[in-house]
Structure formats: structure tokens, C-alpha cells
Amino acid sequence: xxxxxxxxxxxxxxxxxxxxxxxxxxxxxxxxxxxxxxxxxxxxxxxxxxxxxxxxxxxxxxxxxxxxxxxxxxxxxxxxxxxxxxxxxxxxxxxxxxxxxxxxxxxxxxxxxxxxxxxxxxxxxxxxxxxxxxxxxxxxxxxxxxxxxxxxxxxxxxxxxxxxxxxxxxxxxxxxxxxxxxxxxxxxxxxxxxxxxxxxxxxxxxxxxxxxxxxxxxxxxxxxxxxxxxxxxxxxxxxxxxxxxxxxxxxxxxxxxxxxxxxxxxxxxxxxxxxxxxxxxxxxxxxxxxxxxxxxxxxxxxxxxxxxxxxxxxxxxxxxxxxxxxxxxxxxxxxxxxxxxxxxxxxxxxxxxxxxxxxxxxxxxxxxxxxxxxxxxxxxxxxxxxxxxxxxxxxxxxxxxxxxxxx
Amino acid sequence: xxxxxxxxxxxxxxxxxxxxxxxxxxxxxxxxxxxxxxxxxxxxxxxxxxxxxxxxxxxxxxxxxxxxxxxxxxxxxxxxxxxxxxxxxxxxxxxxxxxxxxxxxxxxxxxxxxxxxxxxxxxxxxxxxxxxxxxxxxxxxxxxxxxxxxxxxxxxxxxxxxxxxxxxxxxxxxxxxxxxxxxxxxxxxxxxxxxxxxxxxxxxxxxxxxxxxxxxxxxxxxxxxxxxxxxxxxxxxxxxxxxxxxxxxxxxxxxxxxxxxxxxxxxxxxxxxxxxxxxxxxxxxxxxxxxxxxxxxxxxxxxxxxxxxxxxxxxxxxxxxxxxxxxxxxxxxxxxxxxxxxxxxxxxxxxxxxxxxxxxxxxxxxxxxxxxxxxxxxxxxxxxxxxxxxxxxxxxxxxxxxxxxxxxxxxxxxxxxxxxxxxxxxxxxxxxxxxxxxxxxxxxxxxxxxxxxxxxxxxxxxxxxxxxxxxxxxxxxx
Ligand SMILES: Cc1cc2nc3c(=O)[nH]c(=O)nc-3n(C[C@H](O)[C@H](O)[C@H](O)COP(=O)(O)OP(=O)(O)OC[C@H]3O[C@@H](n4cnc5c(N)ncnc54)[C@H](O)[C@@H]3O)c2cc1C
Numbered sequence: 001x002x003x004x005x006x007x008x009x010x011x012x013x014x015x016x017x018x019x020x021x022x023x024x025x026x027x028x029x030x031x032x033x034x035x036x037x038x039x040x041x042x043x044x045x046x047x048x049x050x051x052x053x054x055x056x057x058x059x060x061x062x063x064x065x066x067x068x069x070x071x072x073x074x075x076x077x078x079x080x081x082x083x084x085x086x087x088x089x090x091x092x093x094x095x096x097x098x099x100x101x102x103x104x105x106x107x108x109x110x111x112x113x114x115x116x117x118x119x120x121x122x123x124x125x126x127x128x129x130x131x132x133x134x135x136x137x138x139x140x141x142x143x144x145x146x147x148x149x150x151x152x153x154x155x156x157x158x159x160x161x162x163x164x165x166x167x168x169x170x171x172x173x174x175x176x177x178x179x180x181x182x183x184x185x186x187x188x189x190x191x192x193x194x195x196x197x198x199x200x201x202x203x204x205x206x207x208x209x210x211x212x213x214x215x216x217x218x219x220x221x222x223x224x225x226x227x228x229x230x231x232x233x234x235x236x237x238x239x240x241x242x243x244x245x246x247x248x249x250x251x252x253x254x255x256x257x258x259x260x261x262x263x264x265x266x267x268x269x270x271x272x273x274x275x276x277x278x279x280x281x282x283x284x285x286x287x288x289x290x291x292x293x294x295x296x297x298x299x300x301x302x303x304x305x306x307x308x309x310x311x312x313x314x315x316x317x318x319x320x321x322x323x324x325x326x327x328x329x330x331x332x333x334x335x336x337x338x339x340x341x342x343x344x345x346x347x348x349x350x351x352x353x354x355x356x357x358x359x360x361x362x363x364x365x366x367x368x369x370x371x372x373x374x375x376x377x378x379x380x381x382x383x384x385x386x387x388x389x390x391x392x393x394x395x396x397x398x399x400x401x402x403x404x405x406x407x
Numbered sequence: 408x409x410x411x412x413x414x415x416x417x418x419x420x421x422x423x424x425x426x427x428x429x430x431x432x433x434x435x436x437x438x439x440x441x442x443x444x445x446x447x448x449x450x451x452x453x454x455x456x457x458x459x460x461x462x463x464x465x466x467x468x469x470x471x472x473x474x475x476x477x478x479x480x481x482x483x484x485x486x487x488x489x490x491x492x493x494x495x496x497x498x499x500x501x502x503x504x505x506x507x508x509x510x511x512x513x514x515x516x517x518x519x520x521x522x523x524x525x526x527x528x529x530x531x532x533x534x535x536x537x538x539x540x541x542x543x544x545x546x547x548x549x550x551x552x553x554x555x556x557x558x559x560x561x562x563x564x565x566x567x568x569x570x571x572x573x574x575x576x577x578x579x580x581x582x583x584x585x586x587x588x589x590x591x592x593x594x595x596x597x598x599x600x601x602x603x604x605x606x607x608x609x610x611x612x613x614x615x616x617x618x619x620x621x622x623x624x625x626x627x628x629x630x631x632x633x634x635x636x637x638x639x640x641x642x643x644x645x646x647x648x649x650x651x652x653x654x655x656x657x658x659x660x661x662x663x664x665x666x667x668x669x670x671x672x673x674x675x676x677x678x679x680x681x682x683x684x685x686x687x688x689x690x691x692x693x694x695x696x697x698x699x700x701x702x703x704x705x706x707x708x709x710x711x712x713x714x715x716x717x718x719x720x721x722x723x724x725x726x727x728x729x730x731x732x733x734x735x736x737x738x739x740x741x742x743x744x745x746x747x748x749x750x751x752x753x754x755x756x757x758x759x760x761x762x763x764x765x766x767x768x769x770x771x772x773x774x775x776x777x778x779x780x781x782x783x784x785x786x787x788x789x790x791x792x793x794x795x796x797x798x799x800x801x802x803x804x805x806x807x808x809x810x811x812x813x814x815x816x817x818x819x820x821x822x823x824x825x826x827x828x829x830x831x832x833x834x835x836x837x838x839x840x841x842x843x844x845x846x847x848x849x850x851x852x853x854x855x856x857x858x859x860x861x862x863x864x865x866x867x868x869x870x871x872x873x874x875x876x877x878x879x880x881x882x883x884x885x
Binding site: 061062063064065066086087116122123126127129130139143144145146147149150151152153154155156157158159160162163165166167171182183184186203206209210211212214248249251252255256259302303304305306327330331355356357359374375377378380381384385387388391392403404 | 523525548571582583602607608610611615618619623638658661662703710762763764765794796831833835838850855856876
């Protein structure tokens with residue numbers, strides 16, 4: 001049977017709707033524009049609630065670096081408005097839809113914060129959660145509430161906005177989000193080093209991040225992955241590619257790029273991309289373009305950069321994989337061979353020796369239903385997670401099981 | 408003396424004081440206990456000295472295990488606990504209650520590990536803010552959030568209050584710079600969140616813990632981000648004939664796509680006191696100054712300062728001075744960072760911490776001035792202009808009958824104005840006991856109830872840092 005579809009137009013209607021479902025104990029699937037439905041464990045519900053009607057940009061003050069928008073507002077609409085004003089979302093929201101079979105740039109701003117995934121600039125400018133200033137939301141009891149506000153600094157009470165970021169709609173339905181926006185850098189430049197062995201490449205990235213040159217992107221693509229980039233000349237390169245990005249005012253970018261070249265003069269096979277070519281390269285990384293073979297599971301691993309190369313080497317012993325490192329090695333995207341559990345057990349067994357955690361970002365629904373998509377939590381943390389869920393949504397009606405069973 | 412309402416001390420605890428202290432000393436060996444009247448007096452207040460209350464006793468544990476043992480004992484015996492760092496809170500956040508044990512973390516102040524590759528440092532939470540930067544400085548790194556109290560305040564206190572500082576405009580506040588936490592829960596259980604990598608699985612419990620004012624758990628260790636020092640950092644002083652002109656200049660700088668590392672504002676009364684105290688070279692013939700700091704290479708710094716000065720020219724710029732040396736830069740910052748202390752030498756003060764949207768700055772300053780005039784107080788304004796975080800200091804005389812109560816009333820009116828203009832009650836000092844009763848001006852019942860439910864998840868009997876953050880009557884809404 002098709003689930004009932006609701007797209008309430010006001011917060012009051014949404015609150016009434018959720019109250020009704022809570023009283024009946026009937027779960028609902030929470031979605032924005034539906035571009036990320038394939039992320040997380042599949043949810044089976046009698047009803048769907050979409051935020052698509054909350055689609056207005058309600059506040060934009062460029063000189064205060066702040067923007068508020070209804071949660072169903074398309075990300076593309078927000079990015080276009082910001083662009084017209086020379087600003088951007090500095091955390092470079094990770095472009096999940098193409099990974100899941102959709103189109104680049106699809107989806108709502110609510111989805112961006114509900115999944116909480118950040119792009120390459122995270123290493124310099126912070127994550128999605130670092131740019132959220134406030135939210136309005138309706139919890140699983142049908143109560144409308146707000147947290148935070150619209151100003152840059154705010155420690156008035158607990159920071160529930162951060163708690164809701166990345167909670168995948170399991171705690172509340174976001175209705176409006178207020179975020180910090182920042183000036184768009186005038187220039188972007190990328191240094192590419194070819195054929196640097198993996199461990200040395202990660203070391204290079206870490207050294208660059210530890211320099212005063214404000215590197216805003218630090219990635220490494222294993223040999224063969226460049227074929228999946230959109231830049232034609234780069235597609236011809238079969239070797240590994242190690243990339244550093246600097247951004248800012250023209251003169252500063254030129255200076256920093258020159259300094260980095262000097263610092264890494266020992267690595268002689270090098271190219272510099274600037275302007276649109278540089279931007280296109282990072283927009284490819286933002287959607288892990290080289291790892292989009294639909295049939296193969298995709299993992300996201302978060303770990304310490306200095307352990308990343310050893311971790312991938314250890315995984316390679318038993319798992320068929322391709323790796324793209326971002327965040328100086330701290331975020332690893334792994335495309336693996338298809339197995340009955342997408343390698344979940346084996347991958348996490350090995351990861352346990354290195355520290356960090358893994359999320360299964362792309363896999364068949366059947367696998368996402370049976371394997372642990374999100375990293376299993378230690379018992380005490382799981383208890384806290386369940387209790388927090390109950391404090392927002394005691395009847396357990398919002399996206400039940402999307403992250404963890406029983407949450 | 409004026410006092411916010413407190414909870415009646417628990418008679419069951421008060422009457423068993425001797426027994427409780429005996430048991431605690433037996434159960435938790437590696438801990439210093441302060442139980443005598445003289446010793447406890449040091450802990451009866453924090454930097455909001457208007458409020459005082461003697462705790463049952465003070466514990467100075469030396470390890471996470473000791474904190475855990477104290478918490479387990481207090482849990483079994485229904486005893487309240489107030490965590491404390493250096494006691495520099497300006498909101499009465501560390502004010503004890505009569506029936507509470509103060510758990511002061513300041514002995515746990517070791518640097519545990521510096522990891523340059525991953526750009527993190529692991530510390531015990533009682534380490535002072537400045538000591539972290541000092542420990543990593545020889546390697547060319549620093550810890551970014553820099554509250555003016557950084558010489559004294561602990562990282563634990565910074566985490567509890569989500570403290571900020573002058574350089575937060577670029578580098579973010581405490582929450583943006585913490586990657587891992589070791590926490591002792593109310594029943595003594597120890598949990599760890601995050602680590603030496605950039606995020607954590609599941610809900611963002613770290614984001615929730617930072618800024619929770621010691622009401623959800625006790626922090627014993629943390630992993631913080633450390634950042635490479637810039638090649639050059641250089642402040643510039645800009646003087647204006649009015650606060651409005653200075654405020655408009657701030658908005659214009661940011662509107663032009665420049666986000667400096669810091670933009671600090673001082674009005675005339677503040678300038679004079681600070682100049683007198685620190686000989687920073689501030690101009691005395693202007694109504695307001697901005698300290699604007701930029702970073703980068705020599706060329707970049709010069710270019711940015713030039714662009715900013717050009718913008719300032721369009722806003723009635725009266726005085727401009729670019730620092731020419733490291734000494735001069737240090738003097739400029741010393742004036743700003745010692746502002747509270749300098750004013751404190753002249754007068755008692757009540758420091759407000761409201762935040763407003765930047766575009767409302769002129770209106771906010773006007774209304775602050777009007778309110779203070781109406782109440783008959785002088786006011787000095789010093790604040791983090793880039794993010795609209797105001798610090799009006801209401802100058803009063805604690806020895807005059809009534810003055811504190813009137814200063815509090817004036818402060819409350821100022822904070823209500825901040826909320827009315829679209830801002831909030833506190834940007835970095837926390838709610839504590841001071842602003843507890845103002846919470847309903849910013850939040851609805853539903854907003855507060857959702858926060859309180861979250862508190863109850865971690866602290867079901869509300870034993871951690873009691874009577875703070877929420878109005879006393881609010882708990883009944885649960
Ligand atoms: C002159 C002066 C200047 C200041 N400048 C600034 C500034 O620029 N920016 C700014 O943000 N603040 C500033 N402050 C305020 C104050 O310094 C900060 O709030 C600081 O973080 C408090 O740290 P502390 O160690 O003194 O904590 P305390 O005052 O001891 O405690 C503060 C809060 O933290 C809790 N706490 C302490 N230890 C723990 C723990 N281990 N676990 C859980 N909770 C704990 C306490 O219960 C209390 O609620 C200033 C204060 C003064 C006096």
C-alpha cells in the first residue's frame with residue numbers, strides 16, 4: 001500500500017499532524033525533497049511528511065553573514081542567492097544525491113543539515129554543525145519549539161541546534177534553519193601532485209595542513225580514480241593525484257600557492273589549476289564523482305589523518321576497495337566490492353584497531369536494512385541516544401530505525 | 408544583599424554533613440578535601456562576586472577515577488554537585504549551593520599529548536586556556552579561543568560556557584575547537600566522545616555538552632584542535648567621532664567580503680580607563696575605537712589593512728594607526744584584554760553579555776545609554792563587534808544600599824532590549840544564576856521544556872549545578 005503523503009503548509013498544521021500520529025502510535029517518514037531517501041536504514045511507514053512547502057528564504061542579511069530559510073527550500077536556490085551576493089555556505093555541503101543516483105545539487109537545506117555531511121572545506125572552515133545558528137522544529141509530540149537564534153554568538157541554554165544537525169529527522173522535523181554564511185573567496189587555486197605513494201601523500205597533506213598557508217582542501221585519489229573526474233586533461237592521468245587548495249584574495253592565493261610549491265619542491269610532477277578548473281575539481285570531490293559505480297557499496301570513514309593510509313592498507317588485505325581521501329586523510333571514501341553485508345563486519349573489525357567510525361552511505365536497501373549503516377555505539381552511548389530520542393519523540397514516530405534500530 | 412532565589416538546602420544532607428565528609432574521604436583517597444570554613448570561603452563565589460554561598464565541602468580530585476568515585480558517592484547519597492574550574496564565571500555559573508559538594512578540577516591540569524600531524528592536543532580539563540597555547544607555541548601552534556581571562560580560566564570552564572574571545576570571529580568559539588571529551592556522568596560512569604578526528608558517530612553529543620554549564624556531566628579530559636600560527640598578525644586602531652560611525656564601519660567591512668580575525672569595539676569611557684591602565688596608545692579624542700586584526704603574509708596583511716582603512720574613510724574616520732612592531736601589537740591587545748580588570752579597579756561593575764544583530768548596533772547602543780541614564784549609572788562599552796556580542800559594563804557602588812539591585816534591574820532591561828532587537832541574552836558568559844530568570848524573555852515554555860527534558864536524560868534528579876540556567880519554577884513544567 002502507498003503511504004499517505006502529507007505536505008503541511010504551516011507549522012501549526014505540521015504540529016497537529018504529528019500529534020495525531022503520535023496519539024495513534026503510527027510512524028511517519030520525514031523528508032524534505034526526497035533526494036537523500038537512500039541514505040540510512042530504510043524506513044517503512046504508513047505516512048510520509050514532507051517539508052517541501054516550507055520553501056521560503058525568510059531572512060538574508062549579507063552584512064551580518066546570516067540567512068534563514070524554510071527547511072524545504074532547495075539548496076540550489078540558497079546557493080544561487082548567496083552566489084549573487086558574493087557569499088557561500090563555507091562548509092561546502094557534501095553533494096549526496098549523485099552518489100545515490102540523483103542529480104548534483106538536488107535536495108533541500110533541511111536535508112543538508114539533517115544529514116550533516118560537510119565537504120572538503122571542513123578542514124579549514126568547520127562542518128555543517130559549526131554553521132548552524134538556530135532552528136525551528138516540531139518534535140514527535142507535536143510541539144513546535146525553537147533553539148538558538150539568528151545571531152553569531154549565542155550560549156543561552158543548551159545547543160539543541162547542534163543535536164538536531166545530523167540526527168536524520170529522528171528527533172524532530174526541522175521547519176526553519178538559520179545559518180552562518182561567509183564571503184566567497186575571490187580566487188581558488190589547486191596544486192596537484194601526481195604519482196605520490198599513498199602514505200607519503202597523506203604525510204604531504206598533513207604537512208600542508210600544519211602550515212600557515214590556510215589550505216582549504218586536502219585530498220588524495222588512488223591511481224585510476226582521476227579517470228572519474230570531469231576535467232578532460234586530468235582524466236588521462238592514470239597515477240594517483242594529491243590535491244591542495246588555497247582560496248582567498250587574488251594576491252594571497254598566488255603567494256600561498258607559491259609557498260606550498262616551494263615547500264613541496266621535492267615532488268616534481270605537479271600541475272596548478274586555477275579559477276574554474278580548480279572549482280570544478282573540488283565540485284567533483286564534493287560528490288565523490290570518481291566513486292559512483294552504482295552497484296558497489298560506498299563507505300565514509302572518519303579517522304585521524306595520520307592513521308588513514310595504514311588503515312586503508314590493512315583493509316585492502318581482505319576487502320576489494322578503491323579509496324578517495326579528503327580532509328587531509330581524516331575522511332575516507334571507500335568503494336568496495338559487493339558482498340552480502342557490504343563488508344560491514346570485516347571493515348569495522350579492522351577499523352576498531354585504528355580508531356574512528358564508518359558509515360555505509362550507499363548500498364542496496366536490503367543490505368541497509370540488515371547491516372549496521374551507522375556505526376554501532378558503545379552500550380552506554382546507545383542508552384543515552386535512546387533516552388534522547390524518547391525526550392523528543394516518546395512514541396517513536398519520527399523516522400524510526402533510520403539511524404539505529406529502536407531510535 | 409540582593410540574591411536570586413535559591414533552593415532550600417536539603418535538610419537530610421545538611422544534618423549528615425560530618426558523616427558525608429568522613430565517608431567521602433574514605434572512599435576517594437587521591438583527592439584533597441577542603442572542609443574548614445576559612446578554606447571553603449575561597450569557593451563561595453566566582454567572578455560575579457555579588458552572589459555568595461558556602462558549599463558543604465570542596466573536593467580537588469587528581470584523576471578521572473577520583474571524580475568518578477566522588478560522583479558515585481554523591482549519586483548514592485542524593486548529594487548535589489557543582490563543578491568548578493578557576494571560578495572566573497561572570498554569570499555565577501560556579502556559585503555553590505549550601506548542600507552541594509564543589510568538585511574543582513583545577514589540579515587536573517596536565518598536557519597529555521601534542522599531536523602535530525593531526526593538529527590536536529589532548530589535555531586534562533583543568534589546564535588553563537593560556538597554558539594550552541603556551542605548550543604548543545614552541546612548535547608554532549596555538550589554541551584559538553582566547554577569552555580575556557585566559558591566564559586564569561580552565562578549559563573545563565570554557566567547555567561548560569562555550570567561551571569565546573577576541574579572535575573567535577575567524578576561528579570560532581570553544582565548541583568549534585573541541586574534538587574529544589572524557590566525561591563523568593552524574594552516577595560516576597565514565598564516557599568518551601569523539602577523539603583525534605573531526606566528527607563522531609550518532610547524535611552530536613559533543614555539541615550538546617559544550618555550553619551545558621556543568622549541568623549534564625563533569626568534563627575531565629579533552630582533545631582540542633590546535634592551529635598553525637599565521638606568518639604575521641597585525642592590529643590596526645581606528646578612531647571615530649561616534650559609536651554609530653564605528654558600528655556602520657564594522658558592517659561595511661564584513662559587507663565588503665572581508666572577515667578579519669578580530670574586530671573589537673570600545674567607547675570613550677572604556678578607552679580612557681584602558682589607556683590609563685595599559686598605556687596602549689589609544690586616541691583619547693575620539694568617541695569610539697575599533698581594533699581590527701588581520702593575518703597572513705606581509706603583502707596580504709598590508710593589502711587587507713589598506714582596504715579596511717579605505718572603508719573606514721567612508722565612515723568619518725578620525726584616527727588611524729597600524730601597529731609597527733610586535734611590542735606595539737601586544738600593547739594594543741593588552742589594553743583590550745585588561746579592560747574588565749582596569750574598570751574593576753575604579754568601580755564595581757556588572758558585565759552584560761547580550762548579542763544583537765549587527766545592523767541594530769546604533770539603536771542598541773542608544774538604548775543602553777538611555778537605560779543607564781534612567782537608572783543613574785555610568786556605562787562603559789567594550790565588545791566583540793564583528794559578531795554583535797555587547798559587553799556594557801554597568802558601573803555601580805556595592806557599598807551603597809540598593810545599588811546592586813538597581814544595577815541588576817538595569818542589566819535585565821538591557822538584555823531584554825537585546826532579545827527584542829532579535830538577539831539573545833548571552834553570547835559567551837553563560838546563563839548561570841544571573842540570567843536564569845530572564846530565560847522566558849527569549850524562550851517559550853515549549854523551548855525551555857525541550858531543553859529541560861534533555862537535562863533530565865543526563866541528570867534525572869537535577870543534582871548537577873542546581874538552580875542555574877532555568878527559572879526555579881520551570882522544572883514544574885516537565
Ligand atoms: C576578567 C574576565 C574576563 C573574561 N573574559 C571572557 C571572554 O573574553 N570571553 C568569555 O567567553 N568569557 C570571559 N570571561 C568569563 C569566564 O572567564 C569564562 O566563562 C570561563 O570559561 C570560565 O572558566 P573557569 O575555569 O573560571 O570556570 P568556572 O567559573 O569555575 O566555572 C564556569 C562554569 O563551568 C562549569 N564547570 C567548571 N568545571 C567543569 C567541569 N570540569 N565539568 C563541567 N562543568 C564545569 C561550572 O559549573 C560553571 O557553570 C571573563 C571573566 C573575567 C573575570
